[in-house]
Amino acid sequence: MSRIAVVMDGGPERAETTVDALGHAAAHVGVGLDTTVVATDHLHRFDVAGADGVVIGPGSPYRRMDLVLETIRSAREKGVPLVGT
Amino acid sequence: MLGLTGAAHTEYADDSHDEPAERPIITPLACSLRGGVDIEVVLTPGTVLAEWCGTDRVVERATCGYGLDPARQHVADDGGLRIAAHEADSGEVRAVERADHPYFVATLYQPQLRSAPARAHPVFVGLVHSATR
Numbered sequence: 350m351s352r353i354a355v356v357m358d359g360g361p362e363r364a365e366t367t368v369d370a371l372g373h374a375a376a377h378v379g380v381g382l383d384t385t386v387v388a389t390d391h392l393h394r395f396d397v398a399g400a401d402g403v404v405i406g407p408g409s410p411y412r413r414m415d416l417v418l419e420t421i422r423s424a425r426e427k428g429v430p431l432v433g434t
Numbered sequence: 435m436l437g438l439t440g441a442a443h444t445e446y447a448d449d450s451h452d453e454p455a456e457r458p459i460i461t462p463l464a465c466s467l468r469g470g471v472d473i474e475v476v477l478t479p480g481t482v483l484a485e486w487c488g489t490d491r492v493v494e495r496a497t498c499g500y501g502l503d504p505a506r507q508h509v510a511d512d513g514g515l516r517i518a519a520h521e522a523d524s525g526e527v528r529a530v531e532r533a534d535h536p537y538f539v540a541t542l543y544q545p546q547l548r549s550a551p552a553r554a555h556p557v558f559v560g561l562v563h564s565a566t567r
Contacts, residue, residue, distance in 0.1 A: 350566070350567070351562050351565045351566045351567075352565075353561070353562070353565055366544075366546045366547060366549075367546045369546070369549065370545065370546035370549035370554070370555055370558045371558055371561075371562065373549045373550065373551055373553070373554035373555070373558070374549070374554045374555065374558035374559045374561065374562040375562050376551070376554065377554035377559050377562075378559060378562050378563050378566065380562065380566045382562070400565075401565035401566065401567060402537075402561050402562070402564065402565030404558075404561070405540075407497065407498075407544055409445060409499075409500070410445050410446060414443070414446055424538070425532065425535060425538060428535060428536055430536055430537035430538070430561055430564040430565045431535075431537065431538050431539070431540075431561075432537075432539050432540070432541075432557055432558065432561045433539070433540035433541070434540075434541050434543070434544050434545060434546065434557075
């Protein structure tokens, strides 16, 4: 099982392509997948260390660029796998 | 991380200052990619990205409107970052990664736009693989 947070604004519809791509990858690897879409203005309640991986999705400008940068920093420092697109 | 102070992003520029206190490091791309274009990307041998892609050249879909300032592309190869890919035509940086991290890859293109059920994109395969306990 892989719990992956997708950080982007605009709600689940906007995140669909990214969530789908994670699904394709999980099927390829042969693991279960649990994705959560986190809006940038909700990142203050998001614990990076609680996720197995993070995707910083497209869609700039973000509502809270400062929290996006803090999330990237945290993933870097804690060794949490991250993709930024 | 790179020791740059006042590094800024043009899209987030604060016009309220008379004096430009911040120095944009992220600037509009010369080729506007808004709307999306296919770009040919050259991967740097030996990088995590190239290993997962299993090749040295890929075509990717890009919708990015902003990229690294052309005059300061070198910062992508500093401070623990390394250049993982550049665009074949322009030579500009299109992906970076960290060597001191299990999986830390950032692209100036959207690999999700080229992913399909029978053709998972290596960037996401690598992420899911690294994120699986």
